[in-house]
Amino acid sequence: MSDLTGVSDHKIWRVLDTYIELAKIDEDYSNISTVGMDETSIAKGHDYITLFVDLEERKTLHISAGKDHKTVVDFVEVLEAKQGDRNAIKQVSCDMFPAFIKGVKENMPEAEITFDKFHIIKLINEAVDQVRREEGSYTPILKGNRYIFLKNESNLTAKQKTIKEELSMAKLNLKSIRAMQIREAFQQVYVAESTEQFEGLLNNWYYWATHSQLAPIIKVAKE
Incomplete structure (x- = not known):
């Protein structure tokens, strides 16, 4: 994109970050009831991020650093900051990673876990x-x-x-x-x-x- 526009990578990312943050301000998670979560590595390294998605609307809800049970804590904090309710989450799809299972059971107690x-x-x-x-x-x-x-x-x-x-x-x-x-x-x-x-x-x-x-x-x- 930098080659096409003649604008530096740094400036492009700064503009994107600004618009992403503006878009996130008005997000309303009050109707979220089904969540999918999965981890992925960054740049083929050993650093991981965990993605949380709305399975009904097929959109990303949150990205958290790491792949332990604390990523679920992080997600729930964001969920509730945007009018969501942890007890309204009825279904979570994830892999069989014990940390994910622990995180879901402790932080979304009403959710049934479905292994993908x-x-x-x-x-x-x-x-x-x-x-x-x-x-x-x-x-x-x-x-x-x-x-x-x-x-x-x-x-x-x-x-x-x-x-x-x-x-x-x-x-x-x-x-x-x-x-x-x-x-x-x-x-x-x-x-x-x-x-x-x-x-x-x-x-x-x-x-x-x-x-x-x-x-x-x-x-x-x-x-």
Whole structure:
């Protein structure tokens, strides 16, 4: 932008900061009831910020330095300074980071915590990979095929799809294939078109996962 306008970066940021602060003065958080929060690193370093967003209006509410439970304290202070009510927050979506859970429970007591899809899928992928590694220690045909079990079908190459079909043969009865199928079934839960369908798919998945006789899968399902 500096090259396009001929204005220094410092001046551009100063102008932006001014207008952002002016816009924030009139913000009213009295209708906020669903909040999403997530952390991200700054400039690929070890410094983190935590973002709080209104999930209904899809807009950023607050950015707090750090990624501990104090970021929630910081957010609640801003919320209430802008006519919001901590007890009016009924839903918070976040990852499974213990500090976030602690912060929400202590500072937004009426909120139900929903773990976001990205982090749940990540945990299931880790469980699938653990099954693959354990089975791979005594099943040579699994070696070198890690990503077949972690990628979605649409992201596999033609060669990977062929290998997947070969490994999926019933006569092999591979635990890794069963774990992968459970992962794929879980992803279908998110395409449900109604609450009733969602609950049905989730209950079916939970029963399958907890009766799979695959310890890593059972553990992640019960978490």
